[in-house]
Amino acid sequence: MRFLMIFLLVFSLSFSENLDEFEDEFKSSKKQDSFESYNRAMTKFNDFVFEYALDPITNGYSYIVPETPRIGVANFFENLLFPIRFINNLLQFKFQNSFDETLRFLANTIFGVAGLGDVATNVYNIPKHNEDFGQTLGFYGVGSGAHFVLPFLGPSNFRDIVGLGGDYFAQPISYVKPPIASFGIKTYDKINFVSLHKEEYKSFKKDALDLYIFLRDMYEQNRNKLIKE
Amino acid sequence: MRLFSVFILIFSLSFGGIKESEISSTMQEKINLSLTYLKDNALSKENKAEKIFALFNEIFDFNLMSQLSLANDWKKLNNAQKTEFIQVFEQRLKQSFLDKLDLYTNEEIFVKKLQKPKQNRIILPTTLQNKDKQIDISYKFYLSKNDWLIYDVDILGVSVIQTYRNQIVGFLEKDGFENLIKKLKESQISTDE
Numbered sequence: 468m469r470f471l472m473i474f475l476l477v478f479s480l481s482f483s484e485n486l487d488e489f490e491d492e493f494k495s496s497k498k499q500d501s502f503e504s505y506n507r508a509m510t511k512f513n514d515f516v517f518e519y520a521l522d523p524i525t526n527g528y529s530y531i532v533p534e535t536p537r538i539g540v541a542n543f544f545e546n547l548l549f550p551i552r553f554i555n556n557l558l559q560f561k562f563q564n565s566f567d568e569t570l571r572f573l574a575n576t577i578f579g580v581a582g583l584g585d586v587a588t589n590v591y592n593i594p595k596h597n598e599d600f601g602q603t604l605g606f607y608g609v610g611s612g613a614h615f616v617l618p619f620l621g622p623s624n625f626r627d628i629v630g631l632g633g634d635y636f637a638q639p640i641s642y643v644k645p646p647i648a649s650f651g652i653k654t655y656d657k658i659n660f661v662s663l664h665k666e667e668y669k670s671f672k673k674d675a676l677d678l679y680i681f682l683r684d685m686y687e688q689n690r691n692k693l694i695k696e
Numbered sequence: 697m698r699l700f701s702v703f704i705l706i707f708s709l710s711f712g713g714i715k716e717s718e719i720s721s722t723m724q725e726k727i728n729l730s731l732t733y734l735k736d737n738a739l740s741k742e743n744k745a746e747k748i749f750a751l752f753n754e755i756f757d758f759n760l761m762s763q764l765s766l767a768n769d770w771k772k773l774n775n776a777q778k779t780e781f782i783q784v785f786e787q788r789l790k791q792s793f794l795d796k797l798d799l800y801t802n803e804e805i806f807v808k809k810l811q812k813p814k815q816n817r818i819i820l821p822t823t824l825q826n827k828d829k830q831i832d833i834s835y836k837f838y839l840s841k842n843d844w845l846i847y848d849v850d851i852l853g854v855s856v857i858q859t860y861r862n863q864i865v866g867f868l869e870k871d872g873f874e875n876l877i878k879k880l881k882e883s884q885i886s887t888d889e
Contacts, residue, residue, distance in 0.1 A: 488816075489764055489838075489847070493858055595830075666799055674792045676863040676879055684862050685854045692853025 500683075501613045509616040510679040516619065517661075517668070525662040537659055539583040544656040546575045546582025551637045555598035559606045564596035571595065597693070600637070601630025605694035614683050622686035713843025714755055716818065723820055723835065724807045726751045734800050745794045757838075757845040758786040764847065765860040769868050777873060784880045789856075805833075818844060 500506070529537070549572040556564040571587035579586040587593045604626050605611070612625025623631070635641050640656075643649035675681035714722050733739060733747045762782040763770050773781065808821040816839035824831040833851050837844040848857040867876050 486763070489760075490767070493764060493767070493855075493861055670795050670799055673795055676860075676867050676876075680863045680866060681859060684859045688854045688858065689852050692850075 499613070502615055503679075506614060506616040506683070507679045509618060510622075510682060513616065513619065513621055514672075514678065517665075521658070521661050522665060525658060525665055528658060529662045532662075534663070537662055540656075540659045541663055542575070542579070542585045543582045544659070545585075546572060546579070547639055550639070551599055551634050552597060554637055555600060555603045556596055558603045559598060561596065561598070564598070567593050568596055599630055600633030601627035601690070602694050603633075604630055605690070611687065611690070614687065616679075616683075622682050624687070624690075627690065713840055713845040714837075715842075716844060719818060719820060719837065719844055720807060720810055722755075723822075727805050727807060727822065731805060734797070735802065741794065741797050744797060745790070748793075749790060752846075755844075755846050757840065757847050758782060758789070760838075760845070760847050761789070761857060762786070764857050765864055766868075767861050767865060769865070773873065780877060784877055788880045815839075 549568060552568045553565050553572075556562075556568060570591075571593050574587040574591055574593065575582045575585060578584075578590075588595065609626050611627070614622065614624045615628060617623050617628070640649055640652050643652060671681075671685075672678065729751055730748045733744045736744070739747070759782055762778075762785040765785065766773070766781065770778070803824050803826055806823045806825070808823065811819040811821065813819065818837040818839075820835045820837065822833050822835070824833060831852060833849065835846050836848040836850065838847050848855055850856075864876065867879065871879075
């Protein structure tokens with residue numbers, strides 16, 4: 468015990484000088500979470516949907532469809548989102564990025580067989596520049612607004628919900644008729660995506676002391692990083 | 697004799713970091729070695745983790761990480777609680793890393809150019825090429841005396857320490873220190889399932 472005390476004393480001394488600097492670095496902008504009780508309930512709901520619907524559905528799907536074609540499907544849908552990335556890079560004056568995205572789209576569509584293969588990344592090494600309308604709003608200084616958990620879609624905030632509206636109109640699948648078919652295709656895209664990444668969600672979930680705060684923080688920090696890029 | 701070992705320990709701790717000029721090369725080397733361990737099917741998951749921890753232990757400042765994740769609540773703890781927290785928190789971070797090993801499927805990791813946002817801060821960005829996307833992982837170093845130590849890791853822009861801080865503040869307010877320790881330990885056990 469004495470040993471531990473000495474140990475403690477030593478390191479507490481050696482850090483006390485510069486700890487304030489760290490505190491500034493980690494100081495969280497104390498944001499009001501006006502929808503906390505709703506958000507918590509919706510997080511529970513979404514997690515329930517994941518555990519009892521998405522997880523078993525994607526298990527079955529993965530059992531039937533091997534991983535390689537599933538990655539192909541993910542690439543295909545990702546390639547189709549090209550207009551969102553192109554427009555939003557332009558709106559943020561990132562002309563080189565828009566150009567890269569155009570090249571990527573052409574390469575993947577032509578040589579990647581309608582986007583099934585991501586040859587732009589794997590063969591031509593053209594960097595990807597994900598930008599969406601939420602990020603563009605952030606780029607022009609629009610604050611995130613209150614955090615808001617959407618049913619099925621998960622964490623979001625007021626700015627990004629407005630952004631989702633823009634994203635909706637900039638993706639070809641939204642124009643598929645009838646609307647139910649469009650919705651069906653988007654749902655399939657999501658299920659395919661979840662089948663590739665659900666283990667990550669499960670593993671990160673284990674790290675959470677408080678699932679809602681954990682997901683909220685991850686979402687907001689990640690979005691801030693994307694906007695800064 | 698005991699006093700002597702304390703000195704040795706303190707001595708070795710304060711010299712655990714890396715020199716600025718060696719951060720990129722040392723990290724590249726350690727990451728490459730980690731990848732070799734990860735790809736070595738003859739090693740068990742626990743063995744892999746052990747070997748990787750041995751590589752990085754000396755450059756992670758777990759004491760500071762513990763302190764930072766408790767924010768202002770750190771000062772409210774007595775010494776025994778502080779020691780207990782550091783121990784449990786370090787175990788927790790390692791356990792969480794161990795769990796992540798299951799997700800590893802032959803990805804490559806690329807070390808990018810060092811950034812030095814401040815005189816006493818260095819960020820080493822790396823990229824992990826996953827199945828269908830890239831994951832940015834940044835190691836954040838601070839200057840401790842003459843050497844550099846890691847005090848935080850950003851995954852996709854999400855700071856591990858910041859995320860713990862925001863959860864712990866609320867948790868301590870509601871459930872208190874004993875329950876926090878219990879919670880941190882609990883998830884360590886449940887990962888054995």
